[in-house]
Amino acid sequence: MKNFKILLGTLIISTLLILYVKKNRTSNNIKKEKVLRNVVSSKVKTFDPTRSNDIYCARQIAKIYDTLLEYDYLERPFKLKPSLLEEMPEISEDQLTYTFKLKKGILFHRDECFENDKQRELQAKDVIYTLKRMADVKTMSNSYGYIQNRIKGLDEWRRKYKDGNADYDEKIEGLQELDKYSFRIKLKSPFSEILNIFVLPGYSIISKIAYQKYKEDLAKHPVGTGPFYIKEFNPQSNEIIYYKNPDFRDEYFPTHGAAEYQEMIDKYGGKKMPFVDKIITKIIVEESPKWLKFNNNEIDYMNITCHSNLKNILDETSTDLKEEYKAKGLDLLVAIGQSTNFFCFNNIHPLFKDNINLRRAMNLAFDRETYKNLFFTKIDKNAQSIIPPGLSGYDYNYKNEFCEYNLKKAKEYIIKSGYYNKKIPVITLETGTSIKDRQKAEFLKKCMREIGIEIKIQTNTWPAIANKINKKEYMMTKMGWYADYNSGKPFLDTFYGHNEAQGLNYTYFNNEEYNQIFEKTAFMRNMKDKDRAFQKLNRIIGDSLPVLFLFHTAHYIIKKSKVKNYLYVTFIYGNEKYVDVVS
Amino acid sequence: MNIIVYIIKRILYAIPVFFGVSFLIFIMFNIVAGDPTIMLLGKYATAKQMADLRHYLGLDKAWYLQYFDILKSAFTFNFGHSWATKQLISEMIKSGAKVSLTLSLPSFIISSIISLIISMISAFYRGKWIDKFLVLICVIMMSISALSYILFGQWILAYKFGLFPIEGYEYGFPFFIPYIILPCIIWIILSTGSDIRFYRTIILDELYQDYVRTARAKGLSETMIFCKHILKNAMIPIITNLIIQIPFLILGFLLIENFFGIPGLGSIILDAINNSDFPVIKAITILTASVYIVFNAITDILYVILDPRINLK
Incomplete structure (x- = not known):
């Protein structure tokens, strides 16, 4: 009985201690850093872009990896612009050959798989490797479907190695590495949508060296070129912490865009991105704890999918919040989804x-x-x-x-x-x-x-x-x-x-x-x-x-007014690099 | 019959049961469930792509070879990789089961102790107001759905009063403790109602046995009869009930884990179902069935050891 009392007492004291330490730890961190806290409504299965197959993974991957092209955040109608590329690709007259030039000096995240900074630099061989890996049967990539039967020789290469032992050194006619930073894609027939496809997070560029080291574990050990990186990932975990990439290339907030975003442009135009030091992404599947956490000030913005929650917070026009919610310093973003x-x-x-x-x-x-x-x-x-x-x-x-x-x-x-x-x-x-x-x-x-x-x-x-x-x-x-x-x-x-x-x-x-x-x-x-x-x-x-x-259907995003520059567009991923949190 | 022979016989009985269960699982996942390549390759998949993947996954092999693969994986505990997360399934199960046990084990122990004590009190005072009151509370507890307890707990105790975290989990002792207190309380409330009713009925059953009347005739006190004779005999079905629950502890509680964001096996199962991650579902089903068969055998053996009235023949 005495032992039991001691055990019970220890348990209670340790619990209180943990709660106290945690509370202090969190509040100290918030004081020092700009932290953005958001939520995702589904488990994040993988950080391997080539293998990702849902929008939830795609939105997480886009924080860590980059694609060749991206949509201009503030231009309407939407316009493609280079992301990892130096300029928009050169397209031949017959629309069959696309020549791409990568920006120089883009570095993959610091990782033990690289021996030096030279190895960390993004090169054309990484792009070719990414596309080949997508075509490899063993990868079981969802993204491959977009380019199947499009690139010369790629489908034949895939068929040749359908047992899974693909030879990545074998030359493919449609994927040519021209020099360290340039590569060429040759199509079987004209396919004008191909540039739009290079925006998809599934087409994010992975490092050949990183994949060769981590193989399957790339899913939980991502090494990208994006604005944020993570230290560790467990697919069963209910939280992902992203840190600002100290080596992120010089990328600046847009200085031009649609008139409706002029205020953002005036305030942030030309400033170096990303703005936040850390992103804490909670993984909460059920709507009620998500909503409670938002109200408890543990989440800065969230997408509301529950119809009854929506009915409770919207005014009669269904386009704005009820006064009581506005008074709490909350904003509503409404976007007709694509x-x-x-x-x-x-x-x-x-x-x-x-x-x-x-x-x-x-x-x-x-x-x-x-x-x-x-x-x-x-x-x-x-x-x-x-x-x-x-x-x-x-x-x-x-x-x-x-x-x-x-x-x-x-x-x-x-x-x-x-x-x-x-x-x-x-x-x-x-x-x-x-x-x-x-x-x-x-x-x-x-x-x-x-x-x-x-x-x-x-x-x-x-x-x-x-x-x-x-x-x-x-x-x-x-x-x-x-x-x-x-x-x-x-x-x-x-x-x-x-x-x-x-x-x-x-x-x-x-x-x-x-x-x-x-x-x-x-x-x-x-x-x-x-x-x-x-x-x-x-x-x-x-x-x-x-x-x-x-x-x-419309998307409703409720956010704290301290979150700035957040926009929701179905097909714009990785928008966290534009977001700022003000005190 | 010698007890050792009985144990060997009981283990041998379990073998055909295991083959039967594994064959059922094979039919469910490899034949009835259909072609998983549609889910794996997404909307742009062509017939060629699907055929390539079927070949790569070994789904175009003869049925008996595919069944043999299932048996092999069960015996070697090598279930391969998850289709969704690419993690090693055995590792996923190990880590998920550990998390589930941090929640289910304390809940199980506490709820069992509470249920036993209350059922004994209720049976001891059978027919009196205290018994009626306890039965009424049990019925109320059983009638309210798990979801109501969860929503009430999260809204009132966690959000309004701030007594517990709303949801979440941290790996490692003692960091997980604050996160499991509220789910544990809910689990205990959920399981005690039915357990109390069950144990009370068992104890009451014993109350009307001949040996109780004999003890009373001999002039033994009610307390003595209750503690020394009735409880001893009632313990056999109670222990059976407790042992039978153990295999399910590793599975966790699907609803609680999901609402509280506890990354246990229950939550892994739910994710696997949502993602059509057949290898994970298959592995967990095989594992649960195997553990269940083993614990069933243990219960039968314990029955023989604990109750001398059971004839081995």
Whole structure:
């Protein structure tokens, strides 16, 4: 009993001591350094850019690594600019050869894998190595898909070493190292989107030396050229601490940009980045502890995804905070995301194939306003077609008459669809396992019942849905598509009838006119021509209704007013280098 | 039958059970679950790419060879690497189990002690107001969902009163202690309700046995009967219940770990499911099944050792 008391006493005292030490440690640190504290809503699986396959990893990787190109932070419409490159690449007349020149003197983070600073310098061989590694079957890279069948010799090299023992010293025609800082990429056929692809965090440049030392462990021991570095990473951990890279190249806050950002330009333009010394990123999956931590002043900004939290903090316009929150020194950022949500039809299923009237009727019978009130906010934009606002190909004048709720018209189209006085077969909707998925499916069921269509809800895990789509064994499912980069192309990709990728054309839409225009866009260099062609394709999708269009959802970010320069754009990664924290 | 022979026999029984379980796992993940390459390669994957990856992962091998790989991994404890994080799965399990145990072990010990004491009090005063009150509290505790306790604990105790951290975890003793106190309290509240009811029923069952009547006839005091005879006999199912719970301790508590950001095995399982990380799910399923089989065998053996009434034949 005596021993037990001693043990209990020790435990209590040690707990109090730890709490006290921790409290002091934290408050001391905050006084000395500029610390930015943010949160990520999903576990960060890897810091290996080539292997990253979700947006959460991508946003973390972008703090540590750099890409060849990046989007200008403040320019609108979005504009590409060199990041690791000295200048924009030189493109040959036939659009098949791209010559790149790297900036000199860019250093990888200090790490024991390098013997000296000379070895730390970024070179053309690192870029070639990164691209080859992406193509290596063993890497299982998600990013490779963007360049497959594009670069001369790369796919052949991949096939040759499909057992996993790839020879990285073997020369590939499409990837040529010209000198220490220059390299050339040769394409099989023109592909004007390739520069946008070099912005993706998956295309961040890794060090050949670092990979050769750490191999698989590069996932938890990243060595990049970016503005921040980490000391250690554990994929199961709930916190990542980033430190300012003391050797980060001279990069300055933009001195020009859209008029709406003039205040930022006036205050920060020309100042050396990054501004913060440390970033503490908490990994919190559940919404309620995240929200409590934000209110407890442990997080400086966060993306609000919980609908009920949003409803609580937004005023009636849904565009601003309620007064009580403003009084607490909080700001709200609202950004219409470059994404589109929809229920998709299997367009080769006998029920939907060649029956545009049925698809029209279903689009007309869907009460988007009530749906929006239940699951979204007023500001989410009704989708008229597939490309979201702000991207090339989005048509501000296009209004889809079938995306308006009109039951009377929907019933007329049911008659036209050939099901007048005839029972429409039950439609199975493959949906996810979450409560929200189920609720949304129930709403669709309710709407379709109004026009005599019975929906059977089938819940599945995502791999199970993917399998059904792949085998063409589904009728309807719910999907969303995010902009990978600043172009409508990734959205249009999903409707190209001759698509080779399994997961891409999941609606199995196949329209000859669409296919022909789509193929031509690969050759277009002139942005205006391309934009027109994308608009045309977007209209074809809107008119053909291969899906039941829903919304382009908004992103809500709540932040403390002390956080400056933070902007949210779906495809701009690594924006922490622009952010400042003022006292 | 000799006890040693019984133990050998019991272990031999476990072997076909293990093969059966591993075969079920093989069917679940290698046949029913479908093609994982779609998930691994993402939306731009072509059929060629998927075929290459299937070949690389050995998914195009004959089914019996794939099943043999599962058996081999179970016996060697070499489950390969996670598809999502590329970590060594055995290392992930080891580190996750350690974290889970920092939460589950104290919770289990404390809740078991509390449950035993309260159930004994309740049974001793059976039918009286104290028993009724305790039963009522147990029913209330069992009726409230785990999520309510978690949300209440985080909102009131952690956020409003600042008694505990809202969530988080720090590796290493004693740094994890502040982070596990609130989850431990919730775990204890969650498990004591049902445990008290179960143990009380067992004790009450013993109360009406012939040997109790005999003891009373002999003039022994109620306290003596309760402590010396009833408790001794009631301990057998209680110990069984406790031992059976041990394998699950390493798995942690999925919901608690997730809400409190505790990087235990429960949280690893949830991540693996979300990422379709089949090798991790497979490894944890095999491991749990194996540990469960082992502990089941231990329970059976203990039964024989503790209760002389059980006939080995």
